[in-house]
Amino acid sequence: MTNPSRTNSDIRAEIKRLEKLVAGIMSEIVTLTKNRRELRNKASAAADAAIKTRLLNEAEVLSGQIKDKFRDKEEYERTISSLKTELNDISNSPENGELSGNQKSQAETNPDYTSSLVNPVYPELQHAVNPFDSPLIKSTETQESELPQILRLDGQPLQKAENLYPELAYDENVHQPWSTQQKQQAEGLYPGFAKRLAAIPPRQPDSPDDLMDPDYYPLPDNPTFRDAWYHGRWKKKKAGGF
Numbered sequence: 001m002t003n004p005s006r007t008n009s010d011i012r013a014e015i016k017r018l019e020k021l022v023a024g025i026m027s028e029i030v031t032l033t034k035n036r037r038e039l040r041n042k043a044s045a046a047a048d049a050a051i052k053t054r055l056l057n058e059a060e061v062l063s064g065q066i067k068d069k070f071r072d073k074e075e076y077e078r079t080i081s082s083l084k085t086e087l088n089d090i091s092n093s094p095e096n097g098e099l100s101g102n103q104k105s106q107a108e109t110n111p112d113y114t115s116s117l118v119n120p121v122y123p124e125l126q127h128a129v130n131p132f133d134s135p136l137i138k139s140t141e142t143q144e145s146e147l148p149q150i151l152r153l154d155g156q157p158l159q160k161a162e163n164l165y166p167e168l169a170y171d172e173n174v175h176q177p178w179s180t181q182q183k184q185q186a187e188g189l190y191p192g193f194a195k196r197l198a199a200i201p202p203r204q205p206d207s208p209d210d211l212m213d214p215d216y217y218p219l220p221d222n223p224t225f226r227d228a229w230y231h232g233r234w235k236k237k238k239a240g241g242f
Contacts, residue, residue: 011087018076018083023157025073029066029211030156030218036062037214066212073155147186150175153206160221167193173203173238203239210238 036059043055150166152158152175162169167190170178178186186193210216215237217230 026156029069155208
């Protein structure tokens, strides 16, 4: 059920706001996870039993905060999904571009009827360019020449390299799999895509549950040698290395 007082722009703005909140929550989850891992490492190295217990208790507090963040994230994502459905309903409603049954009947018998709907007030503009024929709207060929956006299986926002070069970053261990047709399309646009993809060793795919693992370590945009080592250790664990 759509809200007639809310426009497409209002809904898109709200979706954008919530998506930023989700990205912020994911960043907080990553930070909390790193802090929890450091506390557990300190607890493992602590010789004093009281200090060990205190550190482990602090780590458990962070675990509770991480779970709360995940619940908030899921709630926002449900709201975003609902808003996108509402936006789709508004876009497909008769007053937003789709003709009603009576309008379709008149349009079939009178070619000028659609133009009168586009410019109902000014007769001199009756034969103005129909917005549905605007060159700003991408053709089917243009749309088919673009790769779909990659989506991370662990629910985290895309890194800079993933946004800029999806054809190079795409990894079925990390991202939601593309269809066979989309892979063929990527190979046509970027020869060598299939060969690169086949060379990636399979492992347990990423998931949001990874962030709860004490050894979880994502690779940042500008990694240091230390980041690379911990990330490699995490990937080895995912592959069943230890």
